[in-house]
Amino acid sequence: MSEVRETQLPGTGVRHDFETRQGTRVGVLLHRSGRRDLLVYDEIDPDACLVTVDLEPEDAATLVELLGGSQVIEAVGEAVQQRVQGLAIDWIPLASRSTIVGQNLGDAALRTRTGASVVAVIRGDATVPSPTPEFVFEAGDTVVAVGTDEGIALLTDLIQGRA
Amino acid sequence: MTLAAAADTDTALVLIELGAVVLGLALLARASNFVGVSPIPAYVVAGLAVGTGGLVDLAFTEEFIALGAEIGVVLLLLTLGFEYSAQDLWAAVRASLPVGFLDLVLNFPPGVVAGLAMGWGFEAAFLLGGITYISSSGVVAKTLRDLGRLGNRETPAVLSVLVLEDLAMAVYLPLVAVMLADRDAATGAVSIGVALLAVGAVLLVAFRFGDRLSRLIATRSDEVLLLTIFGTTLLVAGLAQRMQVSAAVGAFLVGIALSGPLSERAASLIAPLRDLFSATFFLFFSLQVDPADLPAVLGVAIALAAVTAATKVATGWWAAARIGVGRRGRARAGASLVARGEFSIVIAALGVAAGAEVELGAVAAAYVLILAIVGPVLARYADDLAGSRSPATPAPAGTSTYQ
Numbered sequence: 001m002s003e004v005r006e007t008q009l010p011g012t013g014v015r016h017d018f019e020t021r022q023g024t025r026v027g028v029l030l031h032r033s034g035r036r037d038l039l040v041y042d043e044i045d046p047d048a049c050l051v052t053v054d055l056e057p058e059d060a061a062t063l064v065e066l067l068g069g070s071q072v073i074e075a076v077g078e079a080v081q082q083r084v085q086g087l088a089i090d091w092i093p094l095a096s097r098s099t100i101v102g103q104n105l106g107d108a109a110l111r112t113r114t115g116a117s118v119v120a121v122i123r124g125d126a127t128v129p130s131p132t133p134e135f136v137f138e139a140g141d142t143v144v145a146v147g148t149d150e151g152i153a154l155l156t157d158l159i160q161g162r163a
Numbered sequence: 164m165t166l167a168a169a170a171d172t173d174t175a176l177v178l179i180e181l182g183a184v185v186l187g188l189a190l191l192a193r194a195s196n197f198v199g200v201s202p203i204p205a206y207v208v209a210g211l212a213v214g215t216g217g218l219v220d221l222a223f224t225e226e227f228i229a230l231g232a233e234i235g236v237v238l239l240l241l242t243l244g245f246e247y248s249a250q251d252l253w254a255a256v257r258a259s260l261p262v263g264f265l266d267l268v269l270n271f272p273p274g275v276v277a278g279l280a281m282g283w284g285f286e287a288a289f290l291l292g293g294i295t296y297i298s299s300s301g302v303v304a305k306t307l308r309d310l311g312r313l314g315n316r317e318t319p320a321v322l323s324v325l326v327l328e329d330l331a332m333a334v335y336l337p338l339v340a341v342m343l344a345d346r347d348a349a350t351g352a353v354s355i356g357v358a359l360l361a362v363g364a365v366l367l368v369a370f371r372f373g374d375r376l377s378r379l380i381a382t383r384s385d386e387v388l389l390l391t392i393f394g395t396t397l398l399v400a401g402l403a404q405r406m407q408v409s410a411a412v413g414a415f416l417v418g419i420a421l422s423g424p425l426s427e428r429a430a431s432l433i434a435p436l437r438d439l440f441s442a443t444f445f446l447f448f449s450l451q452v453d454p455a456d457l458p459a460v461l462g463v464a465i466a467l468a469a470v471t472a473a474t475k476v477a478t479g480w481w482a483a484a485r486i487g488v489g490r491r492g493r494a495r496a497g498a499s500l501v502a503r504g505e506f507s508i509v510i511a512a513l514g515v516a517a518g519a520e521v522e523l524g525a526v527a528a529a530y531v532l533i534l535a536i537v538g539p540v541l542a543r544y545a546d547d548l549a550g551s552r553s554p555a556t557p558a559p560a561g562t563s564t565y566q
Contacts, residue, residue, distance in 0.1 A: 007319055008251075008254060008319070009313070009318065009319055009322055010247050010251035010254065010255060010319075010322045010323060010325075010326045011246045011247050011251060011304075011322060011325070011326070012313060012322065015314060015319075017314075027314055029313055029314045032427050033427060037313065037314055039314035041314075041316075045489065045491050045492070045546070046316070046489070047315055047316040047317055047483075047488045047489050047491065047492030047495075048312070048315050048316075048491065048492065048495070048546070049311060049312065049314040049315055052311040052313070052314055
């Protein structure tokens with residue numbers, strides 16, 4: 001991501017701007033009223049705005065949609081733990097030193113030991129949803145688990161070979 | 164019965180005259196908007212045309228207009244206080260105090276020197292210094308908006324100069340008020356001390372407890388909020404006047420104290436009232452100026468305008484240079500600050516009301532007339548005057564601002 005500069009404008013709001021890879025400086029001026037101005041700077045006189053587009057909140061939402069803001073949100077969502085009402089979901093890579101490599105899901109007794117349930121395992125490009133007790137773990141699998149924060153923490157230690 | 168009938172006729176005449184006056188101001192504001200300049204000069208010209216030595220006399224409404232003008236000053240300063248939060252003030256002090264200092268050193272002395280050279284007393288000269296010092300934040304903000312320059316890189320420099328002037332007013336106004344109250348040195352010093360302590364206390368409260376203060380007053384109802392703020396402001400302004408620190412200072416402090424999260428909404432509620440009463444104020448100010456006095460002071464006003472336009476350009480130029488803006492941007496920043504307006508007239512009106520110097524009103528009127536008109540025009544063309552946009556490439560055809 002490009003380096004974004006933030007500038008406070010007393011009595012007006014706050015301005016963020018950055019330089020595109022092609023060298024055009026683009027910014028957004030957020031007014032205290034919630035209105036936004038989309039700013040495109042002049043390449044010849046880089047202190048001046050060539051174009052200022054006044055965006056009402058709905059316009060800003062439309063622009064974000066067009067620029068693919070929803071994809072960004074998805075990507076961010078996958079990267080971090082998602083939380084739904086006290087429930088944590090996590091993607092945990094299986095380390096080769098973990099004791100459960102080579103064990104099957106039934107013998108590993110993960111739910112008994114940690115309280116967290118394995119809901120899927122991702123192996124390469126394939127996903128195994130709801131693995132059976134006979135499913136055998138291999139190093140490099142990604143374990144998808146659901147549980148409480150504490151359960152997920154215990155499970156993570158096991159899967160990453162720290163316990 | 165006859166009494167009631169007479170009162171009826173009077174009321175009718177007052178309404179008719181007031182209606183005609185306000186409608187006249189509306190037409191002037193409309194014409195100013197059409198040309199794209201601030202309506203303040205037009206209001207001042209209107210005031211010169213009627214009233215003292217003018218073409219028409221206002222027989223019935225002068226008293227009302229005088230009261231309206233008082234409220235106008237109070238609301239102008241309230242909204243000036245609203246404009247910047249205590250955090251804005253503090254940030255500007257930390258980041259650009261040298262700029263504020265240069266602004267003061269360059270733009271205050273010309274007025275003082277001119278006043279003394281005309282043989283005025285020190286009070287009047289000190290007032291003229293304030294008149295030449297303070298840029299019109301109203302005209303400057305409007306110019307930046309109209310020219311689509313709010314996003315420009317030099318704009319924070321311009322705004323921080325305005326913020327620091329705002330802060331300087333907090334010290335200057337009490338000083339002036341005490342000076343004009345004409346007391347002996349000892350009581351004067353005590354009053355100044357008290358006034359400055361009050362300013363400091365309000366700033367501290369706004370900085371530390373601004374959120375809580377806003378929450379205390381906050382309400383869903385616009386009506387309740389408007390009445391609360393209007394009432395509080397008039398009350399504090401009146402009390403301040405009573406203690407001889409000027410209503411303007413009281414109103415300004417209320418504005419600063421409330422400049423927290425609430426100010427955005429409060430300012431938009433007060434704005435229509437302020438526009439009505441401040442138009443009345445500009446009219447009333449110039450009502451008291453005799454147009455016959457203008458030719459005598461015109462030379463001084465023009466010279467003062469030329470000098471202080473140059474000193475403001477220098478101020479803005481340096482402020483922009485400090486944050487690494489190029490030549491064209493520096494010229495824009497400098498020229499943006501040239502406009503003087505509402506606060507110069509507020510300061511002059513304080514002096515006129517206290518009978519400081521007969522010529523003060525006329526000089527201030529002529530000076531503001533010149534710079535309120537010249538300032539925005541200069542701001543518009545400053546960067547092209549400072550150097551061509553690019554020697555090699557012509558400006559792209561698509562240069563435009565969608566507002």
